[in-house]
Amino acid sequence: xxxxxxxxxxxxxxxxxxxxxxxxxxxxxxxxxxxxxxxxxxxxxxxxxxxxxxxxxxxxxxxxxxxxxxxxxxxxxxxxxxxxxxxxxxxxxxxxxxxxxxxxxxxxxxxxxxxxxxxxxxxxxxxxxxxxxxxxxxxxxxxxxxxxxxxxxxxxxxxxxxxxxxxxxxxxxxxxxxxxxxxxxxxxxxxxxxxxxxxxxxxxxxxxxxxxxxxxxxxxxxxxxxxxxxxxxxxxxxxxxxxxxxxxxxxxxxxxxxxxxxxxxxxxxxxxxxxxxxxxxxxxxxxxxxxxxxxxxxxxxxxxxxxxxxxxxxxxxxxxxxxxxxxxxxxxxxxxxxxxxxxxxxxxxxxxxxxxxxxxxxxxxxxxxxxxxxxxxxxxxxxxxxxxxxxxxxxxxxxxxxxxxxxxxxxxxxxxxxxxxxxxxxxxxxxxxxxxxxxxxxxxxxxxxxxxxxxxxxxxxxxxxxxxxxxxxxxxxxxxxxxxxxxxxxxxxxxxxxxxxxxxxxxxxxxxxxxxxxxxxxxxxxxxxxxxxxxxxxxxxxxxxxxxxxxxxxxxxxxxxxxxxxxxxxxxxxxxxxxxxxxxxxxxxxxxxxxxxxxxxxxxxxxxxxxxxxxxxxxxxxxxxxxxxxxxxxxxxxxxxxxxxxxxxxxxxxxxxxxxxxxxxxxxxxxxxxxxxxxxxxxxxxxxxxxxxxxxxxxxxxxxxx
Amino acid sequence: xxxxxxxxxxxxxxxxxxxxxxxxxxxxxxxxxxxxxxxxxxxxxxxxxxxxxxxxxxxxxxxxxxxxxxxxxxxxxxxxxxxxxxxxxxxxxxxxxxxxxxxxxxxxxxxxx
Numbered sequence: 001x002x003x004x005x006x007x008x009x010x011x012x013x014x015x016x017x018x019x020x021x022x023x024x025x026x027x028x029x030x031x032x033x034x035x036x037x038x039x040x041x042x043x044x045x046x047x048x049x050x051x052x053x054x055x056x057x058x059x060x061x062x063x064x065x066x067x068x069x070x071x072x073x074x075x076x077x078x079x080x081x082x083x084x085x086x087x088x089x090x091x092x093x094x095x096x097x098x099x100x101x102x103x104x105x106x107x108x109x110x111x112x113x114x115x116x117x118x119x120x121x122x123x124x125x126x127x128x129x130x131x132x133x134x135x136x137x138x139x140x141x142x143x144x145x146x147x148x149x150x151x152x153x154x155x156x157x158x159x160x161x162x163x164x165x166x167x168x169x170x171x172x173x174x175x176x177x178x179x180x181x182x183x184x185x186x187x188x189x190x191x192x193x194x195x196x197x198x199x200x201x202x203x204x205x206x207x208x209x210x211x212x213x214x215x216x217x218x219x220x221x222x223x224x225x226x227x228x229x230x231x232x233x234x235x236x237x238x239x240x241x242x243x244x245x246x247x248x249x250x251x252x253x254x255x256x257x258x259x260x261x262x263x264x265x266x267x268x269x270x271x272x273x274x275x276x277x278x279x280x281x282x283x284x285x286x287x288x289x290x291x292x293x294x295x296x297x298x299x300x301x302x303x304x305x306x307x308x309x310x311x312x313x314x315x316x317x318x319x320x321x322x323x324x325x326x327x328x329x330x331x332x333x334x335x336x337x338x339x340x341x342x343x344x345x346x347x348x349x350x351x352x353x354x355x356x357x358x359x360x361x362x363x364x365x366x367x368x369x370x371x372x373x374x375x376x377x378x379x380x381x382x383x384x385x386x387x388x389x390x391x392x393x394x395x396x397x398x399x400x401x402x403x404x405x406x407x408x409x410x411x412x413x414x415x416x417x418x419x420x421x422x423x424x425x426x427x428x429x430x431x432x433x434x435x436x437x438x439x440x441x442x443x444x445x446x447x448x449x450x451x452x453x454x455x456x457x458x459x460x461x462x463x464x465x466x467x468x469x470x471x472x473x474x475x476x477x478x479x480x481x482x483x484x485x486x487x488x489x490x491x492x493x494x495x496x497x498x499x500x501x502x503x504x505x506x507x508x509x510x511x512x513x514x515x516x517x518x519x520x521x522x523x524x525x526x527x528x529x530x531x532x533x534x535x536x537x538x539x540x541x542x543x544x545x546x547x548x549x550x551x552x553x554x555x556x557x558x559x560x561x562x563x564x565x566x567x568x569x570x571x572x573x574x575x576x577x578x579x580x581x582x583x584x585x586x587x588x589x590x591x592x593x594x595x596x597x598x599x600x601x602x603x604x605x606x607x608x609x610x611x612x613x614x615x616x617x618x619x620x621x622x623x624x625x626x627x628x629x630x631x632x633x634x635x636x637x638x639x640x641x642x643x644x645x646x647x648x649x650x651x652x653x654x655x656x657x658x659x660x661x662x663x664x665x666x667x668x669x670x671x672x673x674x675x676x677x678x679x680x681x682x683x684x685x686x687x688x689x690x691x692x693x694x695x696x697x698x699x700x701x702x703x704x705x706x
Numbered sequence: 707x708x709x710x711x712x713x714x715x716x717x718x719x720x721x722x723x724x725x726x727x728x729x730x731x732x733x734x735x736x737x738x739x740x741x742x743x744x745x746x747x748x749x750x751x752x753x754x755x756x757x758x759x760x761x762x763x764x765x766x767x768x769x770x771x772x773x774x775x776x777x778x779x780x781x782x783x784x785x786x787x788x789x790x791x792x793x794x795x796x797x798x799x800x801x802x803x804x805x806x807x808x809x810x811x812x813x814x815x816x817x818x819x
Binding site: 083084085086143145146147149180181185186189247248251252253256257259260263264 | 729731761763767792795797800801
C-alpha cells in the first residue's frame, strides 16, 4: 500500500510531532499516524490544545496552535503518535472578556470540543464526580468503525409507525425488570422481545446525548432523597452519547453499546428516534459554568440581548443561537452524524419552535435551519418531529414551518381526547377532527395525516394510570412546593384521589385507560405511547418527574402480572392497528365515496345511524371507515365501525348497515370484563342484534364487518 | 500483553495474556498476524486475557475479517466472564464462536474440517 506524503510530521513542539491539520471535519479525527484536531472560533485570538490521560486531573501537555495551523477562523493540527484510546483533550481560548458585546473569553478555562464524539467525566451513572477537577466534562476520541453487519435504517412508512417513548434508565432500572444491565442501552436489548410482543415498531429515546446528572443536584426537602437532572434535557455536547447510559461506559465503550442497541432493534423491525435538545445547553445563564460554547465563542453560540445577557426562550437559562449560520451548520453536522454513524431513523426536536427564531429571538417565516433540515440529503429519509412550541410563548401546533417534511407532537390531540374521555361536554366536533388526523390543523396546508403525532401521555405530565387516578398533580417530592409541572392536566381521578381498594373505581380506571388507548389506535396519524402505560405504571401523581431517579420514575415490571388485563388490551389494540391499513391512511379523508363502494371513506354517526350529533351536549359519536377506501383506495381492508360513548349513562347506537354479504362483529368493548373486552385480530365475535349496539357508560366499541 | 503460539493436535493456538487495550493492541495485532497462518484454523485462548478495550475488540474483529478473507477459521476459548459480557453488549459477540476452553475449541474446529 502507498504511504501518503501527508502522513509525516512537519513541525516539532517539545516532544510532540505535528503538522498543519485539515479544517474539515471539525472535531478530533483519527488519521494515519495521529489525530487531526479542528475547532473554530470567530472571536478568539489564541488557542491551545490541552491533553490529558484518561481520568487524570492534570494535563500532560499543552500544545499551542502555531500560526501555520490556523485557516480562517479554524484552528487545526495533526498530533502524531498519540495513544488516543487513553486520551482526553480540551482547548483553552484567549479573547476579550466584554459581556456587553457578548464576549466571555477566559483563557484559564479548559473547554470541551463542541464536536466531541465521546465524553468522559460522568462515565458511570450517579458516581460522585471529583468536584475539584478543573476539567469536568472531557472530550474523548471515538472509534467510528463499528461493524454494522449489513444494518440499514428501516425506513418504515411514517403512517405505519407506532411510537413508544422511553427513558433509558426508567425502562429497566427497577429490580423487577430482571435484566442483567439495569438502566442501560444493553438493558433495552434484553427487553426487545417484550417490545416485539407488545407490537410497537419504533422507540423514541428521551435524551441520550451527553448530559450531567449532577447538574443542579440537591436533596429533596420533602423526601430527603437526592434529586438529579434525571431526564437529561440539558446537553453538554450534541455528538456524544451519555456514557452513564451504557453498562460499558466505565470502559469508554458507550458508542459501540448504543450502536449494538440500534442494530438489534433494527433486526427486530423496530426503528429508533432520538429526542434531541438543540434549544439550550447546560451552561445556563450569566452565573452558569464554562463547559464549552461560552468560552469558545459566546456571541456565536447564544442568543443575547442587546446588553449581552442570555435570552431564555427555553426556560433553562440560555438559548442556543440556532439560526446563526455557524450554529446552524453544527446542528446539521450533528444530525447527519447520528443518522449516518448511528443509523438513527429520525429525531424529535425538543421545544422546536426555538429553532425557528432569529438571532434576536423573533419568530421567522422561513427559518433557514428548519429548511436546511427539511431538504438535507443525508437526512432525506429521517423522520423529523417538532415539539411545536417553546417556553417563550410560541405555540405552533398546526403551523410549524414544515416544507411537507416536518411532523408535530399534536398537543391538541392530547388535550381534546383527555377532556372527551373524562366526560367534558362540547368536544364532539373536536374529536371528529382528532380521529381524522386533525385535518383542521394540517389538511389546508396540504400536509398529510403523518404530520400529526397523536398522543395522550408522554414523559411530560401524568402517566395514563395517573391521568385516571388524580385530579391534581402531586409533585412535593420535587422539592418545589408543588409549584413545578403543569396545572392543566385534563385529568379525572374517577372518584378517589390516588390509590384505592374500591373495585368499582378500579374497574372504571381500567376502562378509561382502555378507552384512551382505543381512541389513540383508531385515529389517523401516528400514535405514540408512553412506556409503562400498558402496565398501568404510576408516578404516584407526580406529573414532572424530571429529577426523580427512583421508584417514582422506574417502571415496575411486577405490574405486568398485576395488570395483565390492561397489557393484553394494549397488545391487541396495537395488533388491530397493524392489521388494518384503513386506520393508517396517509391522505386525509375526502368524506365522499370515490371508489364506488356505497360508503364514503369515512362517515360519522351517533346514537342514530348516519346522524352525527355534534351539539354542545353530545358525548356520543361513532364513525364508519370503509375498507375499500383503505390507503386512498389502493388496498382493501375490512370495514370498521367505532362507537364512543363518553357519557356516564348507557346509550344504544343504531348501526349503519355493513357491506352486502357481511355482518358486524365485535372486536373490542371496553365496558366488558375479559375476555369479552377485546377478542384479538381474527377472533371478532358476531353481534346478536345487527340493528343496534349498546355502549355502556363511558365506553368504546370497535366492530369489524366480515 | 504477551502473545504466544503453539500447535496443539494440529491446530494453531494463540494465547493472549494480560490486557488487550489501546497501548498493547497495535503490537499484539502485529505479533498475531506475524505468527499466524490465516488460511488455516486457529484457537485464540483468551483465558488469561483479563481486559479487552475498544481497540482490543477491533483487533479481534480485524482478525476475524482476515481469517474470513483467507478462508481460515477461528474460535475463541476460555473467555473471562466480564470480557465475554462486554463483547456481547458492545455488539462483538458474534465475531467468533466461543468455547469454554482450548480443547473444546479444537474439537469444534476439527468437526468443521
